[in-house]
Amino acid sequence: MKITFPHIGNTYIVAKAFLDDFGSEYTIPPFNTNKTLELGSKYTAESHCLPFKLFVGNLLQAHELGADTMLITGGCGPCKLGYFGEMLKKTVSEIGIEMEIITLEVPEQGLKELAARIKKVSGTSNYLNVAKVVNSAKNVAIQLDSLERLSRIKRARQLEPRSVDKIYGSFQREVLEVKGSKEILKFIRQTERKLKKLPQNEKARPLKVGIVGEIYTTIEPYANFQLERLLGNMGVEVTRQVTVSGWIIDDMLKKALRLPLEGEDVREARAYLSGMVGGHAHHTIGNTVVHAKDGFDGVIHLYPLGCMPEIVSQSILPAVEENYQIPVMTVIRDEMTGEAGFNTRVEAFVDLIRKRREEQLNGQNKMLYGY
Template sequence: MKITFPHIGNTYITAKSFLDDFGSEYVVPPFNTNKTLELGSKYTSEAHCLPFKLFVGNMLQAHEMGADTMLITGGCGPCKLGYFGEMLKKTAVEIGIKMDIITLEVPDQGMKELAARIKKVSGGSNYLNVAKAVNAAKNVAVQLDNLERLSRIKRARQLEKGSVDKIYRGFQTGILEVSGSKEILKFIRQTEKTLKKLPVNEKARPLKVGIVGEIYTTIEPYANFSIERMLGNMGVEVTRQVTVSGWIINDMLKKGLHLPVESEDVRESKAYMSSMVGGHAHHTVGNTVVHAKEGYDGVIHIYPLGCMPEIVSQAILPAVEENHQIPVMTIIRDEMTGEAGFNTRVEAFVDLIKKRREEHLNEQNKMLYGY
């Protein structure tokens, strides 16, 4: 068995940590590029969403590298991600390749079935070792998300443009040479120390923008044209509350153990959404409310073409925008989206919220000083 997994941001590091601890044989597919999308689009229809096309592209590229088993995550509710496992199996058969698909989610059979799936991946390790590896992978995911948050804060305040990107690119390349959860966590901490030492403009008051939407397009840099990096290098501090570690802790572990998972964003969404519609729709609406209450300058909503839960969110967001007086821009991504046009829209939005902040400050000065 040679295992692979699709690229979703830094999940390849969490997956690598998990498989390293079992001594499993695996391949990391090439990072997503136009070639990945072209390959996936060749074997899918126009009706398939961007994440699925990239999953197929990852599967085919990894198969060329010798992989015969693919690990993927599960979905929630009507979200198509919940069907990706079966869709990938069907696609593999149609293409004529051998690829076993293992979905790491809590199935109807409960945690015992999930543990059995993980045990299969682990080469028959006992349940105690499986539990240890899952916990270690969870810790890696948490520390990765913390590193990403620190990068976003530093990038908006860096004295030398591109200095954060240089460190982060070095981290993403270097981590492939590190093996096992302990060494990976050590490497993450070393990178964190390097970032913390980076000189910044302590007096900066950057614009603050929240990124909300479907989990794949908000996390995977190729799917959003590296919007976090782009905004950060424009001096904008970015926040993204939907994370890989959040999915592992809430949707995989807490859900499987029947522990409460309701969060602030889900509570805030209930004023607008009384029913569960699947995906991250509640998080999209709720986080927009939370960002507004925290004084953010704006929110960017991103999702792939045809994503039903986010179409529902988009229909609700104008009410949130009006009620909480926060600018919201929605960007829909598919294989026809051009990077230049995407960047132009983002730049125009930043100009808008910058002007809005300046006007707000001018109004405050008039009230305080009478001019």
């Protein structure tokens, strides 16, 4: 068995730690590019969402490297991610290649079925060892998200242009050569120390923008044209509450153990959305409210074309925008979205919220619409 997995931001590092600790054989597909999307689009319907097309592209590129098994996580509610496992099985059958799909989630059959799937991946039936490895992978995810937050803070205040990108980009490439969760955690801490040593503008008061929306589009840099990097290098501090570690802890571990899942964002969303519509719709609405209460200058809402939960969110966000007087820009991403046009919209939005802050400082507290 040679395992692979799709790219979703830094999840390749978490998956690598997980499989390294089990001693499993695996291959990491090439990072997402236009080639990945073109390959995935070739074997999917036009109506399929961008994440699924990229999943298929990752699968095919990994298959060329010898992979015969793909690990994915599941989804919840009407969100299409919950059906990706079955959709991928159907796709590989239609293409005519051998690729087993293993979904790591708590299925209807319960924890025993999940344990059986992990056993298949790990090759061990020692539940204590499995729990230890899962916990280590969770810790890697937590520290990775902490490193990402630090990079976003430092990027908005850096004195030397793109100094954060150099350190963070090197980390993402060099971590491929690091083996096991212990060594990966050590490498994360080393990178963190490098970022903390970077000189920064202590007098900077950067604009603050929250990124909300569908998890794949907000986390995967290719899907959002490196939005966090773009904003940070414009002197904007970015916050993104939907994270890889949050997905692992809330949507996998807590769900498996039947622990309470509700957070501040879900509570804030109740005033606008009482029922569950799947995906991260509650988080999108709730985090927009939280960001507004925390004094953020604006919010960027991202989702792939056809994402039903986020279509619901988009219809609700104008009410949040009006009630809390916070500008919200929505971007819908598919394979036809141009990077130049995307960047132009982001730059215009930053100009808008910068002007809005200046007017507020001058005593003109009014809303600027248009996005």
